[in-house]
């Protein structure tokens with residue numbers, strides 16, 4: 146007895162292609178082009194799998210999925226959608242879809258999914274939780290589609306996720322989305338920025354400590370692991386974790402238990418780990434700075450976020466989103482002209498979405514009219530360009546020349562050179578940013594385009610006192 150598939154699709158061309166693919170795979174396919182036609186077909190025969198479009202002439206193929214699911218809990222459903230938002234992906238999964246394919250899709254993949262679905266026929270209906278609204282991630286470009294698909298695949302399990310991507314690409318936002326939309330949403334979301342915690346405190350911060358574990362441990366302290374029990378622990382900048390903490394983390398991941406610093410008791414913890422890094426971990430493994438076994442433990446489901454310059458299609462939507470946010474934050478309400486949007490799309494966005502966000506806020510503040518036009522953008526871009534040249538006015542020579550000269554006139558012990566030189570470069574940059582923002586670290590971090598915890602930590606290390614820059 147052959148397998149039966151129901152295809153609900155109102156685009157004839159797409160339907161023809163899918164039918165051909167499914168038939169080649171041994172399916173008998175019934176095609177309907179509306180929600181009503183679908184329901185009629187379902188009432189008349191049984192199907193091993195249903196594939197459905199979202200936007201149909203008489204309704205939304207996802208909104209009514211929950212009913213289909215409860216009437217036919219064993220029939221896997223595959224969603225084919227041209228509305229490529231995370232919202233659609235999540236609504237599809239919440240409605241109990243087996244798989245979600247944004248259009249345009251790869252026919253082979255759809256057919257493969259249909260075959261697998263028919264084989265796995267699920268017995269239980271998935272939770273049909275209330276639909277989520279106000280989803281955080283903006284962008285419908287192809288690279289983001291891949292990200293959304295991966296996100297939906299980890300929502301209802303506890304697999305460890307490693308989010309990779311340059312600074313400002315939205316790694317923390319992805320971690321939050323996984324938590325907020327997943328099966329742990331009623332538990333806590335606990336973010337830890339590994340790079341921002343002094344090395345000697347990191348183990349106690351993560352695992353807690355017992356009273357008297359070290360000088361200054363005047364009371365028992367619960368660590369982030371225990372705090373995240375039942376929820377999600379987001380470990381940001383994982384590449385900066387010191388060796389001892391890595392070993393402890395690996396042990397915790399292997400055993401599902403932790404021990405507080407200075408404690409003997411093993412404590413069970415139920416925590417989903419989402420880790421993130423903007424550094425390439427492979428060279429860190431080769432140089433011995435990152436444990437290979439820990440890398441494999443963390444890298445169960447890698448989600449790579451594309452830099453903004455590789456998804457320019459999303460720039461306009463992001464810019465409009467940030468204008469709305471800016472208005473909610475009390476800035477003047479502005480719109481964006483088409484020319485301005487085109488200009489934004491052409492930028493290189495080395496600071497990624499964070500840089501775009503900062504620029505849009507600045508434009509919202511500085512624009513003279515309700516509409517932000519290309520001219521305003523040029524002005525704001527010029528401003529940021531001079532902000533990123535901390536040495537302007539230093540006169541003769543380029544930065545490389547100045548660095549070379551500085552190196553010539555200093556001596557270093559082994560292992561010191563790189564950090565000493567970078568520190569020298571960072572100092573004037575940070576001082577400049579603090580000067581421009583009157584010592585406001587949050588604004589300085591925004592201007593710099595770096596994480597504010599990273600800034601705080603570096604200021605401590607470089608012995609720069611932000612107070613020095615505050616007025617009065």
Ligand SMILES: Nc1ncnc2c1ncn2[C@@H]1O[C@H](COP(=O)(O)OP(=O)(O)OP(=O)(O)O)[C@@H](O)[C@H]1O
Pocket residue numbers: 281282283284310311312313314315316317318319381423463466498499502595596
């Ligand atoms: N797809 C997106 N849609 C809307 N906002 C976004 C998106 N991606 C990033 N942002 C915003 O850009 C800013 C930077 O994002 P986030 O902090 O998640 O980046 P990150 O990759 O974790 O950066 P870092 O590595 O520097 O910590 C945040 O304000 C975030 O809300």
